[in-house]
Amino acid sequence: MENALCRRTAVALLVVAAACGGGAPSPSPVAATADTLHLPAPADSSLRDDPMSRSIRRGLSLLTNTRDSLPNHVGAQLRCVSCHLDQGRRAFAMPWVGAYGRFPQYRSRSGEVARLEERINDCIRRSLNGRALPTEGPEMRDIVSYVSWLSRGTVSGKRVRGNGIDSLTPLVPDTARGRLAFAQYCARCHAPDGQGMLAAQVANAGPPLWGAGSFNIGSGMARVRVMAAFVHRHMPFDQPGTVAEQASFDIAGFVTAQPRPDFPGKELDWPNGDPPPDVAYATKARRSAAKP
Ligand code: HEC
Ligand code: HEC
Structure with missing residues (x-):
């Protein structure tokens, strides 16, 4: 977790673009946000037709068509890149x-x-509400090939700006306000009942945010x-x-309070009793009530 160093102001943009190593900033101050900045990584066009390139491509295909490619391992109506945006290149969207x-x-x-x-x-198991892949199998190998290729040129062990997700100052969510803000900002793509929409229904159709097709309670x-930071x-x-910090917390409070699949064994998480304060379930090592 890291502070939000890539601020989205027009003035800071050039500095931000340089510091975050993102692409060329757009000249328009409206479109010129840090939101779409990518971490520097190899381009798809650098892949050839050799065995390594083919493994990397298969990995990318698994990450973008996860459910169709791995039907026995994915329970949710989600794919890896539903959260790891832009094929794992987007800064502050848990980039790979x-x-x-x-x-x-x-x-x-x-x-x-x-x-x-194991992290994958x-x-x-949690974010796709599915069943683990054999660590030694070809699918896991190809996924790792993609992540290793995307990581080429980065310094091992070093976290850089844009890794992980923003760390916002926690605000107390108002779930009643969150319900209204959800209807205003989110329902047109994720559906009024949060169950997601299909590409045939709307441009940029969003996947489920709660219910049987969503990530389970054990997901980050x-x-x-x-969620508020995302x-x-x-x-x-x-x-x-365009969603203010308080509204983001309100919406996240509302969405995370909706039903979603359970994660059996979740009580064994954080065995040393150090769960983050916003974990929504009790763990054996420390009974924790959800906090914002
Ligand atoms: C519902 C959203 C969601 C989905 C879907 C999802 N992830 Fe994640 N992933 C997260 C979150 C949240 C984190 C943790 C970010 C943090 O707090 O550091 C994470 C972290 C990771 C990390 C560690 C990244 C790092 O820098 O340490 C990897 C690797 C990863 N996910 C791979 C995958 C793969 C592969 C898939 C598909 C099989 C997938 N994720 C699907 C939300 C998701
Ligand atoms: C213009 C359509 C659109 C709107 C409006 C929208 N989203 Fe999304 N959302 C998407 C798309 C597209 C993805 C990523 C899907 C992909 O690439 O697979 C996504 C992904 C997500 C994810 C991670 C995947 C998942 O379903 O859990 C969350 C969480 C999320 N959106 C929450 C929200 C919230 C909260 C709002 C309202 C503030 C919102 N979105 C508004 C289209 C939208």
Whole structure:
């Protein structure tokens, strides 16, 4: 987690673009937001027709067509890039750029050192509400190929600006206001009942935000602070940066209070009793009530 150093002001934009290593800034101050900045990574066009390039391409295909490609492993109506935006290149949307060099990594949620493959399976089991992939199988290998390729040129073990997600100053959500703001800002793409829409129904159709087709309670996105930060910077998809911080917390409070699939075993998370304060369930090591 990192502070929001890439601020979306026109004045700071040039500095931001340089510091974040993003693409050329747009001349228009309206379109010129930091929201769409990408971390520097190899271009798809640099892939050739050799075995390594083919593995990387297969990996990307799994990350973008996750449910169709891995029907026995995905429970949610989501794909990896539903959250890891722009094929894992978007700054502050948990980009995969550099992720290869950040593992193995100690994870307080499991209390163990995890390999990249295990971190990916965490997102499959929680964020896709699915079943883990065999770590030794060709699908996991190809996904790791893609992440390692995207990470080429980054410094191993070093976190850079734009990694992870914004860390906003926590605000107390008002879920009644959040319901109204959801209708105003989100329903047109994610549907008034939050169950998502189809591409045939609307441009930039958004996937489910709650209910059976959504990520389960064990996902990081089910935490108010994580969702508020994601929404504040990246949503609405076609107008990012237009939802104020308080409204983002209100909406996140409303959305995370809706029903979603359970994650059996969640009470064993954070075995050392150090869950973040916005985890919405009690853990054995520390009974924690959800806080903003
Ligand atoms: C519902 C949203 C969501 C979906 C879908 C999702 N993830 Fe994640 N992912 C997250 C969040 C949230 C984090 C943690 C960000 C943080 O707080 O550092 C994360 C973290 C990660 C990380 C660690 C990144 C780092 O820099 O340490 C990897 C790797 C990852 N996800 C891979 C995947 C893969 C592969 C898929 C599909 C199989 C996937 N994720 C699907 C939300 C999601
Ligand atoms: C213009 C359409 C649009 C609007 C409006 C919109 N979204 Fe999204 N949303 C998307 C798309 C598209 C994705 C990513 C889907 C993909 O690429 O697979 C997404 C992804 C998400 C995700 C991660 C995936 C998931 O479904 O859990 C969350 C959370 C989210 N949006 C919340 C919101 C919230 C809250 C609002 C209102 C502030 C909102 N969105 C407004 C289109 C939209």
